[in-house]
Amino acid sequence: MKYFEMAKELNSECGEMLKAKKLHFRGSRGSFSLISLDLMTPEQGKGGFVDKEQGRRFLDEGIDSLLAKKTEKIAAKQSRPTREKELQAWIIDYAINHEYRLPFSDELIFLTSELAVNDSGKIVNDVLAIDQEGSLVVIELKSSRDKTTLEGQVEAFCRVIDYKQDFFRKLIALLTPGRVWNGQVRKMVVWPDANRLPRNDWKGTIEEIRYLEKRGEDGRPQIDYNEKGEIVFLESLQ
DSSP, X not given: OHHHHHHHHHHHXXXXXXXXXXXXXXXXXXXXXXXXXXXXXXXOEEEEEOSHHHHHHHHHHTHHHHHHHHHHHHHTTSOOOOHHHHHHHHHHHHHXXXXXXETTEEEEEEEEEEEEEOBTBOXXXXXXXXXXXXXXXXXXXXXXXXXXXXXXXHHHHHHHHHHOHHHHHHHHHHHOTTOOOOSXXXXXXXXXXXXXXXXXXXXXXXXXXEEOEEEOTTSOEEEOBOTTSXXXXXXXXO
């Protein structure tokens, strides 16, 4: 838990600089990372920090150079950001700038992302949140409409929560001191819209959030941002 605490403290202590540079510190179970939320370099960064001074030093002296090299590779078409990472970075950046409320539901408070558990094979959750009733919300992001994979990812992480309840109670107490986990878990997927209609055949009680896409000049699908530079989530319009 100490690395989540270090990341939280650095996010608070360096908040203005982090917001200006579209960065955030992210805790994990064995270290913490400094991650880009810029849409040119989404989810790029460096991990493996084990004390706050390491993180501060890299913020001051290392991250700009690392991301500049990544941007050069993208410009030279040697690399390209994935839509899932772009979606994830935009959602987290929005939350950080809106009192940690998620863009598709302001009742959901962002907790953390890319939370990995390695006990029985690596299981990673894209976004973890808590709602106003105290339920944990397991959110999986996808750039393709692969329903079977999404359902499997959500269910796998819910099983992790079930046998690591003490860890999640401590995590919530650290990251959202005013909220207490009620022991319940909500399941949610965020993926591209297909025909402006939700699906009704999800396994169990999975909630669906859809976002709009468009075709780019290269014919590939892209996330469709509105005139304010925001992603449109269809559920938020209802």
